[in-house]
Amino acid sequence: MFLGEEGDGVEKKIRVLVAKLGLDGHDRGAKVVAKAYRDAGMEVIYTGLNKTPEQVAEAAIQEDVDVIGVSILSGAHNTLVPKLINLMKDRGITDVVYVVGGIIPNEDVPRLQAAGVAGVFGPGTKTNAIISFTQKAVEGRKTV
Amino acid sequence: MNWTERKEVFKTTSGLTVKRCYAPGDLAGFSYQEKLGQPGEYPYTRGVYPTMYRGRLWTRRQVCGFGTAEETNERLRFLIEQGQTGLNIVFDMPTHFCLDSDDPRSEGEVGVEGVAIDTIQDVDDLFQGIDLRKVSTSLISEPESIMILPMYVAIAARRGVAPAELAGTLQNDIYTGFAGCNVKCFPPKASEKMSTDLIVYCTREMPRWNPVSIVGYHYREAGATAVQEVALTLAAGIAYVEALLERGLKVDEFAPRLSFFFCCHNDFFEEIAKFRAARRLWARIMKERFKARDPRSMMLRFHTQTAGCSLTAQQPLNNIVRTTIQAMAAVLGGTQSLHTNSYDEALSLPSEDAVLIALRTQQIIAEESGIPNTVDPLGGSYFVENLTDELEALAEEYIRKIDNLGGMLKAVETGWVQREIAASAYRYQQEVDSGEQTVVGVNQYVLEEEQYIKVVRPNAIELEAKQLRRLAEFKKLRPERETTRSLDDVARAAEKDENLVPVVIQAVEKGATVGEIRQVLEKVYGSFENEPSDF
Numbered sequence: 001m002f003l004g005e006e007g008d009g010v011e012k013k014i015r016v017l018v019a020k021l022g023l024d025g026h027d028r029g030a031k032v033v034a035k036a037y038r039d040a041g042m043e044v045i046y047t048g049l050n051k052t053p054e055q056v057a058e059a060a061i062q063e064d065v066d067v068i069g070v071s072i073l074s075g076a077h078n079t080l081v082p083k084l085i086n087l088m089k090d091r092g093i094t095d096v097v098y099v100v101g102g103i104i105p106n107e108d109v110p111r112l113q114a115a116g117v118a119g120v121f122g123p124g125t126k127t128n129a130i131i132s133f134t135q136k137a138v139e140g141r142k143t144v
Numbered sequence: 145m146n147w148t149e150r151k152e153v154f155k156t157t158s159g160l161t162v163k164r165c166y167a168p169g170d171l172a173g174f175s176y177q178e179k180l181g182q183p184g185e186y187p188y189t190r191g192v193y194p195t196m197y198r199g200r201l202w203t204r205r206q207v208c209g210f211g212t213a214e215e216t217n218e219r220l221r222f223l224i225e226q227g228q229t230g231l232n233i234v235f236d237m238p239t240h241f242c243l244d245s246d247d248p249r250s251e252g253e254v255g256v257e258g259v260a261i262d263t264i265q266d267v268d269d270l271f272q273g274i275d276l277r278k279v280s281t282s283l284i285s286e287p288e289s290i291m292i293l294p295m296y297v298a299i300a301a302r303r304g305v306a307p308a309e310l311a312g313t314l315q316n317d318i319y320t321g322f323a324g325c326n327v328k329c330f331p332p333k334a335s336e337k338m339s340t341d342l343i344v345y346c347t348r349e350m351p352r353w354n355p356v357s358i359v360g361y362h363y364r365e366a367g368a369t370a371v372q373e374v375a376l377t378l379a380a381g382i383a384y385v386e387a388l389l390e391r392g393l394k395v396d397e398f399a400p401r402l403s404f405f406f407c408c409h410n411d412f413f414e415e416i417a418k419f420r421a422a423r424r425l426w427a428r429i430m431k432e433r434f435k436a437r438d439p440r441s442m443m444l445r446f447h448t449q450t451a452g453c454s455l456t457a458q459q460p461l462n463n464i465v466r467t468t469i470q471a472m473a474a475v476l477g478g479t480q481s482l483h484t485n486s487y488d489e490a491l492s493l494p495s496e497d498a499v500l501i502a503l504r505t506q507q508i509i510a511e512e513s514g515i516p517n518t519v520d521p522l523g524g525s526y527f528v529e530n531l532t533d534e535l536e537a538l539a540e541e542y543i544r545k546i547d548n549l550g551g552m553l554k555a556v557e558t559g560w561v562q563r564e565i566a567a568s569a570y571r572y573q574q575e576v577d578s579g580e581q582t583v584v585g586v587n588q589y590v591l592e593e594e595q596y597i598k599v600v601r602p603n604a605i606e607l608e609a610k611q612l613r614r615l616a617e618f619k620k621l622r623p624e625r626e627t628t629r630s631l632d633d634v635a636r637a638a639e640k641d642e643n644l645v646p647v648v649i650q651a652v653e654k655g656a657t658v659g660e661i662r663q664v665l666e667k668v669y670g671s672f673e674n675e676p677s678d679f
Contacts, residue, residue, distance in 0.1 A: 018679070023237035023253055025326030028366045028453070031566040031679040032573045048674040049326050050241075052249065059676070074237055075493070075604065079252025105492055105599050123457045123490045124586040126577050 014042045014138050016067040019056045020049045021084065024074035029101055033069060036127035037134070042067075053084040061091060066138050073102040082115040097137045099130070157411035157581075158369035160534060166526035174529065179424070183519040187427040189420050189532065190520035191478040192443040197516030203481035204506045205282060205447065209234035209258035210493060211607040212614060213269035216259040221273060222496070226503060230481060231312075232282040233270070234258035235292070240327040242288045244659030245611045254608040257493075261288075262615045262659065264652045267295040268302065276305045281312035282357070282447070282481075286327040289316040290338045290665075291658045293346075294649040313354040313403055313447070316342055319380035319552050323561040324362025329662065332557055334669035338644060340387050345645035347398045354403040356384060357447065363561075364407035365453045367569020370418045371535060375542035376552075376561060377404060378426055382543070383552040385434055395434050399441030408470040408477070409451040415470070416522055417531035419446070419477025425536050448474040449483040455490040459585035459595050463487035468505050475515055476522055482506055492599035559677065566679055615657070622655030630654040631664050638668040 018034040038044045101121040118137045154162040184194030236258040238250035245254045285292040318335040321328045346355030360377030426444040430436040450470035455463045484502040486494030522528045549555045575581035630651040637647040
């Protein structure tokens with residue numbers, strides 16, 4: 001759960017932004033995952049509900065996060081998630097790990113992956129599976 | 145002989161301890177009259193009506209809404225043909241937030257989670273070919289209630305149907321808006337004002353209408369326990385009673401039309417006991433705390449929906465069984481109406497086949513199982529009565545906690561309710577992750593190869609384009625100057641703190657859109673923005 005030693009010997013924790021995109025009000029999963037990330041030793045910021053892609057990108061940049069975890073159960077993922085990733089790219093940020101959770105039909109997964117999402121987690125996923133995936137993805141990002 | 149048991153402690157889903165067996169000693173001092181009474185008699189533990197389902201079965205009310213008004217109208221007519229007895233209409237997210245479909249914030253969400261409503265024409269088309277005198281219509285609306293009910297009243301007037309003839313329910317519960325389903329666009333105090341405007345209007349003009357459905361469902365879905373669900377719902381009920389008394393109404397004027405909406409989760413006996421406990425506790429609150437005298441003010445009438453959060457994406461056909469168990473508990477708990485979820489809802493919007501099975505589940509319980517033949521068949525069970533007592537006592541204690549925080553509005557404004565629910569949700573997830581709580585197909589009995597089911601994918605992009613065309617067309621044809629004038633009237637009424645319902649009825653009739661009315665109201669009341677929050 002640590003990115004490794006930094007120059008001053010302080011271990012840097014993984015920073016995660018848990019985000020609710022769009023008008024969707026289902027925040028049970030977002031809060032559960034946020035708590036699980038925190039319990040696993042990560043620094044977690046939760047955006048609160050109803051954020052636009054612009055607001056999430058802004059928050060991610062301000063907070064200098066390693067990971068954006070988007071929770072979306074409204075069916076608007078195909079529009080909103082790629083929009084967020086493109087906004088980040090426009091701002092020159094290409095090394096953030098994106099994970100998406102919610103009600104995402106299987107056939108949408110390749111499309112989200114093509115847009116740059118590292119992992120998609122549907123209902124029933126254990127929180128420790130999400131945590132270990134995220135850790136590995138962040139580590140992998142470092143070596144690329 | 146030493147009889148060992150499978151587990152050290154047996155618990156309900158909400159964490160109450162269950163003993164090996166219950167006997168007369170568990171009901172020490174139990175008085176039939178005091179605790180139960182006959183069905184239809186105070187404290188209504190056994191049911192609000194003397195005959196219950198022997199008189200009339202519960203209303204089979206499946207949630208419906210997607211795409212534009214035209215698509216939803218088609219589905220509504222299908223459900224009516226299939227024997228559904230009440231309509232239950234859900235709106236898309238932009239409509240919930242009082243945004244027009246052409247608002248940038250609506251992009252990607254138009255007609256996805258419900259039907260898109262921008263104008264009176266949409267509501268008119270939604271009810272094409274449906275006799276408003278005959279149906280009972282539930283409108284699952286939140287802040288947009290202040291626009292949706294006026295639109296319904298206005299299209300009824302076009303058909304020559306008076307407000308007094310309309311039967312149905314408006315969800316219109318701001319507490320769930322802030323802490324349950326998370327749909328809010330005005331500040332809490334202004335939201336409460338609009339919500340009570342509607343209740344005052346309906347109390348005077350619409351005697352067959354339930355102007356608010358006080359929702360526990362969303363708290364439960366967000367993770368609350370059964371005790372929290374009952375307590376938060378009744379605390380919201382208390383807040384409404386107090387707000388309406390403050391507006392000068394008498395308790396027996398409006399309380400008979402307050403209605404409620406609960407969830408029904410997996411734990412069969414806990415859920416049955418929950419409904420019975422909620423009924424008894426509400427009756428006592430109304431009688432003792434608010435001095436209601438009309439028996440109807442003390443009756444907790446409620447709609448139930450089976451638990452969406454209990455549905456699994458894995459082995460989705462198992463959800464039919466879960467839903468059946470939950471629906472049976474709701475009926476044994478004495479619900480007035482019921483929505484059964486479709487088995488594919490953890491994957492997508494329900495397909496027509498899945499909706500049909502969900503409706504058939506209710507029909508099988510109603511007409512084949514024999515369950516509705518006698519009232520409250522579990523009344524007198526040592527276990528169920530004991531559990532009813534325990535749930536009632538715990539819920540009452542929890543309500544006292546909310547009272548001490550300054551009531552439900554305060555508890556919601558400070559985020560206390562939201563934190564309580566999130567804590568319960570996390571505990572439950574940890575139980576599932578550790579295997580302490582079995583979820584078949586998810587953490588036990590997992591299949592290597594998942595069951596494949598075909599999911600429905602309405603073409604969201606096409607439907608959005610269609611709705612945008614409808615809206616543009618409507619705006620072109622409306623009497624623009626009159627529309628503007630009617631919006632000015634809404635602004636004036638809001639500034640003068642008058643009841644908004646009559647002016648909004650005028651405004652929607654003159655072509656004002658949902659989003660335009662929001663803009664006008666926002667200028668007076670301000671808007672609500674979610675801040676980054678704790679979790």
